[in-house]
Amino acid sequence: MAERGFSPGEVDGVWGRKSIAALRAFQQSQGLEADGVLGPKTAAALFPNDGQEQQRLSPALVWFEEARRQFGTAEVPGPASNAKILQWATARGIPYRGDDIPWCGLFVAHCIGSTLIGEPLPINPLGARNWARFGIASQPRLGAVMVFWRGSRDGVYGHVGFYAGEDATAYHILGGNQSDSVSVARIARDRLLAARWPISARTIETGRVEVAAGANALSVNEA
Template structure:
C-alpha cells in the first residue's frame, strides 16, 4: 500500500488505474486485479526519481532546461530532441549507486538490459520494454512503482515527452534489473523499523 507525494494529478492512462489529486493511492492500485506493494524507503534511486517528479514546476513536465541539465550532469552532449528515458534512469542511478556500471549509451532503453542483475519485476526495479516489435532496437526504460493484472505502473522520463507515471503492458517487458550495489531486492525494507 503506498501513496505518491502530494502533487497535481498525473496522467497514468486509462482504466484499470485512475489518478487522484495526490497521485495513485493504494486503493486505486488494488482495483480490477491490481496488486499494490508497500514502497521501500531504502531505495535511494527511487527517492531521487520521486524528488525530481515532485520538484518539477509544471506537473508531469520535465522542462527542456532540466533535460539539458541532466545531460550536462552526466557529461553527455546530446540534442534534447532525442529520447531520454534512459537518461532519467541513469541520472537517478548515478546519483546514488556510482559503483555500478551505467550503460555507455545511457539515454537509450536497450542498453539497460545488461545493467546490474536480473530480478523479478518489483517496486524499485528498472524495467525495460520493447517498442514496435520485440527485436526492434527501440524500447523504453523506467522504474516500476506498481502493477495491475496486465500493466506495470512506471515512473520515468520521456513518457510522452514528460516525466510522469504511465502504464506499460506486461507483455512488452524485456527484463527487470536491479543495481549490484543496491539493497537486496528480496529483503524487506528495514529502514522503517
C-alpha cells in the same frame, strides 16, 4: 548522519554526493562495506537500539526516491529544452543535444548515477534497450529498472523506467519521456524485456506492489 558525527552539510532532503560521502565514511568507521547504500546492516549500525528507526530507514531506495522527486519534470515546447534535463546529461557526461531526443534512458541514468555513485551505467544509457544489461537480473519489484520493447519486440526501439506497481494487465512505470514528462504510465506486461537491479543495492529487498488499473489507458508509444 550529522548526529553520529558524519555531517553531509546542509540538510535539504536530497540524497546527493555529500550524503553518500558521509554515509561511506560512517560505514568505514563501522567496518562495513563502504558502498554508500543505506541497507539493513548500515541502518542497524546507525540506530543499534531503535528497531523502529531501522525499519523506517531500510530499505532505502534512494534512486527511486530521486525519480519520485522529479515527478512532473517536463520538456519545454518548441525548439528550447528544459535546462534541468540538459543538466542531467552534463552531470553524467552523456552527449545530449536537446529534449526533443528521447530521454527515458537519461532519466534513469540521472536517478541512479546521482544517488548510487559507484554503480556502473550501461554503455550509451540513452539507448533504452541497453539497460537490459544493467546491474543484475531481478523480478519486477518496487524500484526495479524495467526495460520494454517499443514498436517491435525484435526491433531496436525501447523504453525504460522504474517499477512503481502493477495491475492484472500492466506494469505501472515511473519514468521520463512519458507524455513528454516524468510521470507514471501503464505499460502492457507482454512488452517487458528485462527487469534489472543495481549491483550496489543487491542486499536491499523489495516486493511487488498491486495497484488498481484505474481509468488510465495503456501506453503504446513512449517516444
